[in-house]
Amino acid sequence: MKKAILIVQCSDQKGIVAEVSRFLYSYNGNILEVDQHVDVEMGMFFMRAAWELDSFFLGKDEILPRFEEEVGKRFKMEIKLHFDFPRPRMAIFVSKLSHCLFDILGRHHAGQLEVDIPVVVSNHSDLKPIVEAFGIPFFIIPVSSSNKESAEALQLQLLEEHRVDFVVLARYMQILSGDFIRHFPNRIINIHHSFLPAFVGARPYHAAFERGVKIIGATAHYVTEELDAGPIIEQEVARVRHHNTIAELVQIGQDVEKVTLSKAIKYHLDRKVLAFRNKTIIFY
Numbered sequence: 001m002k003k004a005i006l007i008v009q010c011s012d013q014k015g016i017v018a019e020v021s022r023f024l025y026s027y028n029g030n031i032l033e034v035d036q037h038v039d040v041e042m043g044m045f046f047m048r049a050a051w052e053l054d055s056f057f058l059g060k061d062e063i064l065p066r067f068e069e070e071v072g073k074r075f076k077m078e079i080k081l082h083f084d085f086p087r088p089r090m091a092i093f094v095s096k097l098s099h100c101l102f103d104i105l106g107r108h109h110a111g112q113l114e115v116d117i118p119v120v121v122s123n124h125s126d127l128k129p130i131v132e133a134f135g136i137p138f139f140i141i142p143v144s145s146s147n148k149e150s151a152e153a154l155q156l157q158l159l160e161e162h163r164v165d166f167v168v169l170a171r172y173m174q175i176l177s178g179d180f181i182r183h184f185p186n187r188i189i190n191i192h193h194s195f196l197p198a199f200v201g202a203r204p205y206h207a208a209f210e211r212g213v214k215i216i217g218a219t220a221h222y223v224t225e226e227l228d229a230g231p232i233i234e235q236e237v238a239r240v241r242h243h244n245t246i247a248e249l250v251q252i253g254q255d256v257e258k259v260t261l262s263k264a265i266k267y268h269l270d271r272k273v274l275a276f277r278n279k280t281i282i283f284y
Ligand SMILES: Nc1nc2c(c(=O)[nH]1)N[C@@H](CN(C=O)c1ccc(C(=O)N[C@@H](CCC(=O)O)C(=O)O)cc1)CN2
Pocket: 169, 172, 173, 174, 175, 176, 177, 178, 190, 191, 192, 193, 201, 202, 223, 224, 225, 226, 227, 228, 229, 230
């Protein structure tokens, strides 16, 4: 079944849900999913609706202009319209750690992620055998402080050639430039191995161990120019004890990273994430 997904935001006012529903019903739309949120403090309304396309009276290209004309203009809406076909194309960036990569590839192999993975990009060769065993092209682009601009140019060229829709940083340990990020606004997902905003930057497990925390966590977020400061998509935590070694903290934490990242990817693929003023609304 083919599905359309509408995400709107506007100033909060009465009648929005009714008018969106009326629009879809008037063109024979069968609503499959609907969720909304009102930020009372900001006076903002947010809504996501998904409906069957098969029997819908409007063609793909007619929906947005017709909705804009009949509903959007009246409420001064910001409108995003998506479809669940063709399958999105996701690139994975890795460095040397394999746990998140293995988890994504395993879930993908098991059919849990409705996405195509045309390419994996790395600044090291370590994970090439793993990726190629899954039949996915692996490109090595070494990155250093002196070649970052040219390396990113090559990365962007690869992503364009492979028609990539979004990028997942699966423990990719290079800071991306603002120019790179501007090619994929709110379309680069990073997994940070701490419960942000605690322990930003490199080596958060070691910082947490030194601090003697009782809970560690992981945070999946959209990447912005400021390090580990982008809109948070998902977070998970796990308890640790005084007797845990740093190696045990890392092992416990890496399991949390995998679950957190895969949930964030799923929300993104389902078009259930709306980033707004550096926070996110995760629709059900
Ligand atoms: N612009 C952004 N780039 C990246 C982000 C981000 O939020 N904004 N997240 C990181 C991931 N990360 C922590 O989760 C992280 C990665 C790398 C570093 C870092 O200091 N890298 C050094 C090089 C280290 C090395 O060569 O091994 C650097 O890039 O100079 C800190 C945090 C991914 N990118």
